[in-house]
Amino acid sequence: MSNFARVRPIGRRRDGRPIYPIKGGSPTLTEQRDEVMRLLQDENYDGDVAELLQRAERIAGEIELAQQREARLRHLRGLTPPGDPDPNPGQRQQPGNQPDNGIPDPVSAAEAFVRSEALRAFRERGLRGESGAVEFRAAPAGTVTTTTQPQQNTRVPGIIPQNPDFPLLVASLLDRQTSDGTTLEYMRDTSGPQSTWNKAAVVAEGADKPKSGPFTFDLISTSLKTVAHWVPITRQAADDNGQLMGYINGRLTYGLEYKMDREILTGNGTTEMQGILTTPGIGTYQPGSGSTDPKLITVRKAKTQGELALYPPTAVVMNPMDWQDIELDEDANGQFRVIANVTDPGAPTRLWGLVVVTTVAMTAGTALLGGFRTGATLWERQGITILMTDSHADYFTANTLVVLAERRANVAVHTPAAFVKITFAALP
Template identity: 85%
Template sequence: MSTRRALGYRKGRAANGEDPRKRYPIYPIKGGAPTLIEQRDAIVAQLQDPNFDGDMDDLLRRADEIAAQIEQANQRDARLRALQAAIPPGDPQPTPGQRQQPGMQPDDQGNPHPVTAAEAFIRSQALEMFRANGKRGQFSIEHRAAPAGTVTTGTQPQQNTRVPGIIPQNPDLPLLVANLLDRQTSDGTTLEYMRDTSGPQSSWNNAAVVAEGADKPKSGPFTFDLITTTLKTVAHWVPITRQAADDNAQLMGYINGRLTYGLEYKLDREILTGNGTTQMQGILTTPGIGTYQPGSGNTDPKLITVRKAKTQGELALYPPTAVVMNPMDWQDIELDEDANGQFRVIANVTDPGAPLRLWGLVVVTTVAMTAGTALLGGFRTGATLWERQGVTILMTDSHADYFTANTLVILAERRANVAVHTPAAFVKITFAALP
């Protein structure tokens, strides 16, 4: 039987004179019925054909049928991968698609992927070769979580579109100050950027309604400082026995629980208080940020102080999005009571993992912030965290006398710096002493 007859075509033209080839696509026969891909491509070609004059309703119906069949096939494939990855209780021999060890869980589509630096390290071929070689020598694995970007020298870095919201973070760690910032990737070691020292927008924005033919007002003056700095390296290491290096669960515990968390904590402290020379540029040490402190004799509670500082940020025309404070100060705010003994802040005590918010601001608590002070601001508007690389994990047996003690070293490091390009977007708060 011919290809045309196999697909239901008749010879010649239809009774109404219509060419049947304009109604249904002709599929190539490759040893059987046309595949879903072939059917989809043929219908797509006809939908894209501006000269198609066949039965459009029938063509749209067939397009819907093929789309439904493809969706059903995708769902079946996803369910199959999920079923293969499931380990029933007492299964002594899991199938190859199942999770064999820590760091091998599938993603939402059933495909295995590294989520953290520890999982990327555990899955690496370099670790497998290191173990096969008797755990001798050294190797490193980099896990990059920052978006791609480029730093150019001599000019201000190009500003990418900023997406509102907080960048998702490892669920094992609390919300970090670094997650409040715009995060970009640097391709070099030197960072140059323009810092806007013009002050609050209200001081230079002279836009006004003018009569027809009248002179238009000029805004300004604008002042900028060219800031040149370098990316800084944050690193530390821990010892681990050769026996522990064979245990994936222990390795992930070391990398996530000690090394990665230590880097994140130090990064937060640098973002807040780095001196900008031998350390990263801290927001609190950047000239030009706003300040708010209750006046002499003013004993406003910390809850009220944060609200007034928010107003100061709004008057500068840089709407605040978050506030960072010491856990002790946040405790005072949550436990603040009115004259009737009622808490002024309604805390969700039944769900400690719920996001913290105050006056519409995201609250980040960290011991990296000195008690009695807080930092409020539009973090994504005011600063960018430039990262040269993600977290890099290195393992070696070449360290002092550790070789004879059957001890290895795991080292974690990252390179980054902060560009505080709009200091006026931040307000440093100094709380009044409690009575």
């Protein structure tokens, strides 16, 4: 017998020849997983199936442990102990009370920008007296090709809670998708409320089945619109990550979100994004002539109209002045009709089961109610792009830089009947 220990094969090739581990090393978890998967899928495998299943369980357990270890490592990297004057560069910075952009994202555009290789190189060039620019593009959430049916994002029931530093945005109510091109084409359903075309009925055996319809669609072709703005920042402030993130998150990023909210509501659809309120075919509700219905009652009746159209509303957008009238509305006994949580401003705001979004982008005296995810989709070409440069004629000699933020997007209002525009009666 040989004095050398026999090396066990880690698997077999399709022709039956054994696979031995590389000398001096061992197969990785990925290699082991792939080999076991191949054997499990092999209908002609004649080895010990019980032993193969045990190997599969062992490898699965080791992979899960490795994933848990990696997740814990990422979590620890994102924590800064109290009083630590010099956090590890790999950790997420916590610059005081700098506001974030109101979007639930584990790494904001500002954080990614200040940690980018492009910004580090830009700062090094500045130390050598060289001018230039730095650009950072946030990666899109996913890719949709023209050869496949656009896939829906994973949807979590309800509305994701937002940072209380900033109000909930209208854009957060919509279904959001990513586009690869610059032209957006979609079919807009102009058939009207479902109650007008849905002829489904119980049919007796042998009887003719009813035909639903008529259905009408318009092909809408538009382009993605660029929303952008910039601010000046001193070179000293740009060298401080905390101040730089404050500029990007607190001014640039949120400014883009606010403008996009206004475009989603009232964009003209030609030189601007497509606004829901400017889309033909949306429903309307206004109290009758001489009506004294308070705004609280008006919203409830408009909700019924949306439900009768068979597109259940999920949210209502209104001007802060109108929401103030609703919250401060009193009955004959001086009691508030709406029970508001005045001690917790971060609590979700709801009315008749609807999420309430208040924004000055909505004209006072009007509101928009609807099934937002059912009726419209926000298509985005890319995430927020951040650019910074010292190549500005008026600012170069003043040691001042320019930071610019932009994004490209548009709204496809594919089901106008899912929305109802409300016009409140004038207060006495």
